[in-house]
Amino acid sequence: MVSWLKAPQKAKRAAKAGLMGLAKAAPAMLSIVVIIGLVMAFVPPEWIARYLGHDAGLWATAAASIFGALTLIPCIVALPLAASIYREGASVATVAAFISTLTMVGVVTAPAEIKYMGKPLTVWRNVLSFLAAIAIAGVMAVVLR
């Protein structure tokens, strides 16, 4: 709004650039949304809670981090889910690994990331984020014992 008042020409260019970007991004973004929907339908949250919650060992932590890396669950669903995993008996490390890989590592969004950031950047960022997520989980398990 402010930019419109100051220089309508420039604002028009900004709006145009924005619209172009939106149009180019739409197909990739749409497919991500449908994939999220499919994942949510086939892997219901209750199932994850039951599976990851029962075991408090290292295997559960490993499974949680891999699962978190592979899927993409929006935070609004993921955080209550993390809480219920914890309540069912999962360790702090498992929950922390789950939240961290879920947010930082995205195999589902990798194609979109490659499109914008290029392959080397995407691959390295995801690999390093995965390692960092495990490290975060480890530290949290020690601190919040």
Added chain:
Amino acid sequence: MKRIPRELRPIIIVAAIFVVVMLAAPTQGQSAGAASWEYLKEMALILPPVFFLIGLLEVWVPRSMVEKYLGQKSGVAGFAISALLGSVAVGPMYAAFPFARTLLDKGTSLFNVVVFLTMWAAGKIPTVMMEAKFMGVEFALLRLGLTVVASIAIAWVMQRLIPSTQVPAQPSARPQGDRTNMEETAG
């Protein structure tokens, strides 16, 4: 496949999978459709403002300014700005990529872009507040602190691993960024 534009291929493949699922397992298909619809609504709210912001950024913010505050020599202040930019954001990870691309094109250092992305992913303030509600304040704040440390570590390693000449070589999805950039530096 010749006539189909590259951009549209992923959505066609995904749509095909969806149709197959619908036919093979109608129950799951229906709940997948419902879930997708929910996220589509969320996305429809978030993406237009994000791209409008990108448009404004491209046209209004000169490259020299981005370079000064977020570029190679921006130092601790540049890191702090990038981390804050990422953590005040609203919206899922995939909304961050086009934004990060524009920042990179405008002269932001790889280090700062990676910090921005990591903080957007795992250190968003609204999410941390929600996390505090579900997992406890201690858990949320500790994870946030560790995420900041991790973002530095990841960015540092990536800056070593990826030569700077390799970074901007991905113009496939740039929304006419080059032209506006040039005009900006010329004016």
